Amino acid sequence: MWHELARPEIWVPWLLGMAFGILVGSTPGLTATMAVAILLPVTFHLPAMAGLAVILGVSFTAIFAGDIPATLLRIPGTPASAAATLDAYELQRQGHGAPVLLTNLFCSAIGGLVGVGLLALLAPQLARWALRFSSFEYFWLGVFGLSLSAVLTPGQAWKGMAAAALGVLASTVGWDEVAAVERYTWGRTELFGGLGFIPAMIGLFGLAEVFRSASHRLARRPDARLEIRSASSRALRTVLAHPRLILQSSLLGTLIGALPGAGADVAAWVSYGLAKRLSRRAQQFGQGCWEGVVAPTSANNAAVAGAWIPALVFGIPGDAVTAIVVGAMLMYNIRPGPNLFHENIHQLHLLLAIAFLTQLFLIPAGMIGILGFRLFIRLPHSLVMSAVVVFCVVGAYAIEQKWFHVMVMFGFGLLGLWFDRHQVPVAPFILGMILQPILELNLRQGLIKSDGRFQAAWERPESLVLMILTLAMILGPAMWHVVRRIVAGIARPRTSESSP
Amino acid sequence: MFSAHPARTDETAAPGSNRGARGGVSEPTWKALEWTVVGCAVALTAWLAGGGRSALVLSPGDPGPWLVPWSAAAILAVLAIGSGIAGLVGRRSVGAPREQETPARPAGRWIVVLLSAGYIVVAPVIGFGVATVVFVVSFLKTTSQRWRWWSAVVAAVALTLYVVVLFEKLLQVPLPRGSIGW
Incomplete structure (x- = not known):
């Protein structure tokens, strides 16, 4: 297996992908999802394993690279680095810039290793259990994932749900194979294949970000110098001083990452919060505390691996990046799901090996990235943004060499701008687009098998549990709010009676 | 060691300054109403575009191709109408955005949109x-x-040459030539 990975057609694009991940992740405003979305069309011209290696390399390195501008500029390179910004930036101001960046790097690599370890350990067990699933369980799992993403994403839950519904609706455009009928194509043959989720991703993440950032002035660039050797020993001492915190944050990050909709950003914030709550130095958090750097940076990379658990086992992506990857895997004729663990075991082992090695390569790649950031940071922002537009256009065109996809990408760029105006989360929209075929196919297959009886959707215990979980998650917060108001209403007259 | 000087942004506008009034109606309410109009329009289009089409039911028990899109459209419409009502009633939790950064150059994005288009x-x-x-x-x-x-x-x-070499020469993706030929 390892000799396959040693082939230049795999490791050369893999390392280049990691370099690209560093470049994009460390550019404020450009996200890891955007890096994957832009690079995805390029990977289709590579062998399947090389393509997936590139995507894995990009996603892990971009999440780490987001910590570089977070530390130096107080601007998180990706949303997953926002939690790390607080203490990392304060420590950098106190003159610990280089050790902080290297601590970020080591913690990211360890977090990623723990995440990949858990992925390798848990995924086959879950897959064995998932083999018992019928169509309706997959349907409910899809609805559960979609609802979870809508409820958990930052902002108002109803906007997340509306975005998810809109994503499902957008994904129904095209030819319906079950009933052999066209939907929302208005007779245009280009639309028979659907809107295409790759142009949608590129538009929503790449172009929309350029539109958004065009109205904001940029920060002045810092002058950064780095002495790797002395900083490395300081960073290593920090890592060795916090083994429990790193393990706790990595495990928590993996588990949170595995929840659909809760990505690396949520994992980083939760780990930061837990570290603060359990720390004896809670007062120092936010003012330059090393624990405040270790916890979120371990968790965010672990969450990237965690997101692969539901993606590989059920075909239900855990976050936006894996949503794109699941789509890419389908294009490579790799069908994620429990059968992957029996039919394509070799491919699965290759994937896990790539994920594992990526964590090891992350350390040299990250060091080069930190040094390279000093040069890259001097590039004018306007040039970077114009290059992003050009890459968005070429990326959308390169998929099938159709200019129609470029126009679709532009349309989604405008939609992203509208989402930004209304603070609508993009992740539920993407999950809606990706999950719609899984949801619809399983629902209709289930109904066909049960002669159209809708009751069959909750007759099996597994389906019933998943349905109750989904409903509890959607209605739970509102019901809890009502109960609290009723309890407060009952308690108030009593307290007023008891007061003199 | 790093001796990075902290960055200072030119953005000095106060957060939440977008809560300007438009004819006496606060912006959050406008935004909620905009949601209602757009959401309902999309849902209605989804409903009408699928209506009246006779779907060929190839398999008995199949609820047909419109169940999922119409359900999504119905959810969208309910949420959009709910946001509009809540916005009008003045519930802060629905229409009002929390802290929002105010663009330093609001016209900048439309120039970029037009250039890209x-x-x-x-x-x-x-x-x-x-x-x-x-x-x-x-x-x-x-x-x-x-x-x-x-x-x-x-x-x-330089940027164009880089993209053309990367895609046309290395990845074998032919880019549109147009009337000039390159």
């Missing part, structure tokens, strides 16, 4: 190479004061 329309006609150079030069000149004409042209040509 022009680029996408023109590129297949005049060719990818020429259109990209023209687009990048226009982008640099309109979004930043620091670019001189000659430096913008050099940067645009």
Whole structure:
């Protein structure tokens, strides 16, 4: 297996992908999802394993690279680095810039290793259990994932749900194979294949970000110098001083990452919060505390691996990046799901090996990235943004060499701008687009098998549990709010009676 | 060691300053109503575009191709109407955004949108190479004061060459040639 990975057609694009991940992740405003979305069309011209290696390399390195501008500029390179910004930036101001960046790097690599370890350990067990699933369980799992993403994403839950519904609706455009009928194509043959989720991703993440950032002035660039050797020993001492915190944050990050909709950003914030709550130095958090750097940076990379658990086992992506990857895997004729663990075991082992090695390569790649950031940071922002537009256009065109996809990408760029105006989360929209075929196919297959009886959707215990979980998650917060108001209403007259 | 000087942004506008009034109606309410109109329009279009079409039911028990899109449209419509009502009643939790950064140059994004739209329309006609150079030069000149004409042209040509070599030569993706030929 390892000799396959040693082939230049795999490791050369893999390392280049990691370099690209560093470049994009460390550019404020450009996200890891955007890096994957832009690079995805390029990977289709590579062998399947090389393509997936590139995507894995990009996603892990971009999440780490987001910590570089977070530390130096107080601007998180990706949303997953926002939690790390607080203490990392304060420590950098106190003159610990280089050790902080290297601590970020080591913690990211360890977090990623723990995440990949858990992925390798848990995924086959879950897959064995998932083999018992019928169509309706997959349907409910899809609805559960979609609802979870809508409820958990930052902002108002109803906007997340509306975005998810809109994503499902957008994904129904095209030819319906079950009933052999066209939907929302208005007779245009280009639309028979659907809107295409790759142009949608590129538009929503790449172009929309350029539109958004065009109205904001940029920060002045810092002058950064780095002495790797002395900083490395300081960073290593920090890592060795916090083994429990790193393990706790990595495990928590993996588990949170595995929840659909809760990505690396949520994992980083939760780990930061837990570290603060359990720390004896809670007062120092936010003012330059090393624990405040270790916890979120371990968790965010672990969450990237965690997101692969539901993606590989059920075909239900855990976050936006894996949503794109699941789509890419389908294009490579790799069908994620429990059968992957029996039919394509070799491919699965290759994937896990790539994920594992990526964590090891992350350390040299990250060091080069930190040094390279000093040069890259001097590039004018306007040039970077114009290059992003050009890459968005070429990326959308390169998929099938159709200019129609470029126009679709532009349309989604405008939609992203509208989402930004209304603070609508993009992740539920993407999950809606990706999950719609899984949801619809399983629902209709289930109904066909049960002669159209809708009751069959909750007759099996597994389906019933998943349905109750989904409903509890959607209605739970509102019901809890009502109960609290009723309890407060009952308690108030009593307290007023008891007061003199 | 790093001796990075902290960055200072030019953004000094207070958060939440977008809560301006439009004819006495606060912006959050406008935004909630905008949601209602757009959400209902999309849902209605989804409903009408699928209505009246006789779907060929190939398998008994199949609820047909419109169940999922219509359900999504119905959820969208309910949420959109709910947001509108809540916005009008004045519930802060629905229409009002929390802290929102105010753009330093609000016109900047529309210039970039127009430039990008022009680029996408023109590129297949005049060719990818020429259109990209023209687009990048226009982008640099309109979004930043620091670019001189000659430096913008050099940067645009370099970027275009990089993209063309990467996609056409290395990845074998033919880019649109247009009437000029490149």
